[in-house]
Amino acid sequence: MAKIHRQQPGTRRFTPLILAVALQGVPLAGAGLALLPLPALAAAEGRDYRIPAGPLNAVLARFAATAGVQLVFDPAPLAGRSSPGLQGRYTLDQGFEHLLRGSGYRWSERGTGIYALEGGSAEAALAMPETVIQASAAGGGADVGYRRPVSTSTTRLGLSERQTPQAITTLTRDQVEDFHLQSIKEALRAAPSVTVEQTETDRTQFTSRGFDINSFQYDGMGMPFVSTTLVGDQDLAEYEQVDVLHGANGLMSGTGNPSAAVNFVRKRPTAEFQARLGASVGSWDNRRVDADVSGPLTETGNVRGRFIYAHDKGNSWLDRYGHEKNIAAGLVAFDLSDADTLTLGFSQHNSDANGSSWGNLPLADANGAPLHYGRRSSSIGQDWTYWNLDTQRVFGEFTHDFGNGWQGTLTATGVTERQNADMYYIFGVSGDDATAFGDHSASKAHQLIGEARLSGPFELFGRDHELTLGASYGRTHQKLREKILAEDGYYPTTLSGSLAGVPEPSLQYTDDIGHTQDFTDRQKSLFAGARFNLIDDLHWIVGARMLSADASGLSYGDAYYTRAHGEVTPYTGLVYDLSPQWSLYASWTKIFSPQYSFGLDGRLLDPLEGKSLEAGIKGGLFDDRLSLTAAVFKTEQRNVAATSVLVGSRYLYDTTDYRSHGLELQASGEALPGLDLLAGYTYVRINDADGERARKFVPSHSLRGLATYRLPGLPQAKVGARLRWQSGIENDNNSRIHQNAYALVDVLGSYDFDEHWSTQLNVNNLTDRKYLLSLYNNATSGNYGAPRNATLSVSYNF
Incomplete structure (x- = not known):
């Protein structure tokens, strides 16, 4: 969820919104991210983009996230503007040109990997106090294809997937919608190592690595007394992603079990x-x-x-x-x-x-x-x-x-x-x-x-x-x-x-x-x-x-x-x-x-x-x-x-x-x-x-x-x-x-x-x-x- 951090006195003040985004593709939907000073791609290097249509603010943010650059702009003048998105292979310059065409804005490089929008009221906003809007990985933003950061609530320690000494599977909202996986049991049928055991019309068990999964969590809150049996056809409408932490999970879920922990x-x-x-x-x-x-x-x-x-x-x-x-x-x-x-x-x-x-x-x-x-x-x-x-x-x-x-x-x-x-x-x-x-x-x-x-x-x-x-x-x-x-x-x-x-x-x-x-x-x-x-x-x-x-x-x-x-x-x-x-x-x-x-x-x-x-x-x-x-x-x-x-x-x-x-x-x-x-x-x-x-x-x-x-x-x-x-x-x-x-x-x-x-x-x-x-x-x-x-x-x- 969004958090607002004010810049300390005595440092240079930039525009009201700094969207700093990384190659890892942290999810965005108009919410900004904490400053992640990663180098930009070479301007001449092309990359394939699959950014859906949406508000121009959100599309620009996602473009910067995919490109691995920091983008500085005032979102207020862009409010209400929409963008058809970006589909295909573009260099960084071509991508900016395509997204900003007809908007009255242009872009300029302010440093290595740092870009700002100019025109309209963007330049005037440079004198305004800096506000960095920081979103958590589960902050409800737009999906980023089939790769999405593991929720911090899944590992408890805030570890990334690579820094977690266990295998992890993340089912994203894109996957759910692409394959019409509207229920919990349909989604987990897509998860490697999980076997969905639909024993009756309305009762389903789940196994992983051969044993029953008995740890089902919601934003990391374990449900330790819920049976290993899922009753009914429970829906995924209110969930952004499903993380499956493979193997024993005693530190994360309250009780150790060698199968898996599922976090909605x-x-x-x-x-x-x-x-x-x-x-x-x-x-x-x-x-x-x-x-x-x-x-x-x-x-x-x-x-x-x-x-x-x-x-x-x-x-x-x-x-x-x-x-x-x-x-x-x-x-x-x-x-x-x-x-x-x-x-x-x-x-x-x-x-x-x-x-x-x-x-x-x-x-x-x-x-x-x-x-x-x-x-x-x-x-x-x-x-x-x-x-x-x-x-x-x-x-x-x-x-x-x-x-x-x-x-x-x-x-x-x-x-x-x-x-x-x-x-x-x-x-x-x-x-x-x-x-x-x-x-x-x-x-x-x-x-x-x-x-x-x-x-x-x-x-x-x-x-x-x-x-x-x-x-x-x-x-x-x-x-x-x-x-x-x-x-x-x-x-x-x-x-x-x-x-x-x-x-x-x-x-x-x-x-x-x-x-x-x-x-x-x-x-x-x-x-x-x-x-x-x-x-x-x-x-x-x-x-x-x-x-x-x-x-x-x-x-x-x-x-x-x-x-x-x-x-x-x-x-x-x-x-x-x-x-x-x-x-x-x-x-x-x-x-x-x-x-x-x-x-x-x-x-x-x-x-x-x-x-x-x-x-x-x-x-x-x-x-x-x-x-x-x-x-x-x-x-x-x-x-x-x-x-x-x-x-x-x-x-x-x-x-x-x-x-x-x-x-x-x-x-x-x-x-x-x-x-x-x-x-x-x-x-x-x-x-x-x-x-x-x-x-x-x-x-x-x-x-x-x-x-x-x-x-x-x-x-x-x-x-x-x-x-x-x-x-x-x-x-x-x-x-x-x-x-x-x-x-x-x-x-x-x-x-x-x-x-x-x-x-x-x-x-x-x-x-x-x-x-x-x-x-x-x-x-x-x-x-x-x-x-x-x-x-x-x-x-x-x-």
Whole structure:
């Protein structure tokens, strides 16, 4: 978010706005950046630019950012002017000439890599006090292609991607819009090393490096009590980017887990007006409209606001299944002083689904023989089944600049989530006969999380270093009530009848407390982290988090209480700079994570423990426009929730120990002029305590890639493709339940009619491949993925 810094007395005063921008492409949308004195490109050197239309202020700022120069000008006289953007290859002089043509302004060089606008009122503004508007990496500005800085909230220490001793993937807003990745699960399907395990119509798990992801954050605020299961089809409308921090994450997220931490970075109010309207129609009568409006709310810009809305409704390739989503979010940022900023936000997500299924198509009969279905639309979801989710989030963030690089942040987040569902499940298929279970559930959860953080530089032994200190608190209270049929809820049915549709059973509340939950979880932690610059090229990152957690209450008839006090999760890593473009790194962390699944005895499982190691190399090519990462990792875990059994309406878990190792390769950014990509390959091998391969439902090999190319002779046109390939998977307990290796191909084409209007066509699963969505946790049920489908969209940018 924007911060205003006044120049100290006694120094030369420049224009009201200095936009200093770097080759790394820090995002801009009219908000300026801190002065980064990098040398300019040679005036005669050409570069490919893909700058969209927008306000002239913002277009000039982005042009300077891409060129790597400092641009000095007064934005006031340019207010209200628009620009068609810049598409194609230009030298620095040619780019300025194209953008300023007809504006009455010209440019001049004021020093190495420093340029100023002249004409109009720009020269007169040279006598005005300097104001440098500094935006954070997550400040809500315009995207910069497929390469965007990692949010400072993701690493906690404010480290860049290259200075973080772990692999990181950033999904940008450009990628989300290019490939129509409107939901969380669709976006994470594009992330290398992440496997999206859509086990049912409305429940999804995520794994990375072979294990469950249980750390989901919003602007770095962890949600430690949220299940590893994502319920509903949660939308990405209010988020600017998604950062995936691969590997163990105890320092960053509160508990160590060797999979990954996912950080959803909110859109923020911008210093200049911007707005976008979009609409789309697609296969199975899917329709979507969305709006995103942002800008100053006062003449001085010290109060800024942003409003986001989306409505998404449609049916599915699955019989009887349909959905409707409504998302609204509002944010307001107040500059209380030169040093203080307060941001408040609220969001409402409604996700309603009809024809939902609990469990999926049985993939094996009672004897373990595989079952096959000719129609990908086959579903056990019924006309009367549904799963509705209502989520409200409110947050407040206060930041104070103490000076000398030190900043304090206070953040609080509150979440209320309500669920209602009528579900139908079948199992034990023998011939056409089967057993059904009917269930109605209603739940409500309240969560409150707060965090205080202080960070800044310090000097030790003649060198500058960085330090972060903080404390956090979280509390969740959840209540659930179920009603089932008389007795145990089971009744006879048939497979064919379930596929065709069965009448709704009569469900009655029982007095049995075995069908209720009422529990409270709490976590408190202190954390500290530092980056020591041991020598010019060697950096040591070290930190620890001390965690205390307890959980108590009633779960399905069993009273429970569990407590962990003063558990310390240490973290350490080294980064060695081979050159300005390449770095070697290594990291180690302890794994400690309280578990909220229940064991076969009906009680909460003991915490998961272990250790994780990672080493790799990171670098950049083509003036750092293309980022590369190669990493190897090794993990040991104890007491992992593994095999499960369904008892009544809940799953109970046995535990085991695992060892895993693997390799990750990733590339992101501009590979060639006009060619943007994100691609990654992952290999993972998981063994159990006996040294045998385990968790075979996780693919050993996977490849993710997406790319777009702007046509050189027709810069208004863009084409793109997306590839998802994975090796075969199978059930650990029944190898006859398996999915062979498969690849999915998506394509797109878009065209910008002018600086405002654009249209786009996306075609998914171009080859119409038939495949199972998941065999997660050795499931004996599953659904088929979507056949070939298409979406046509149009957008208008103000």
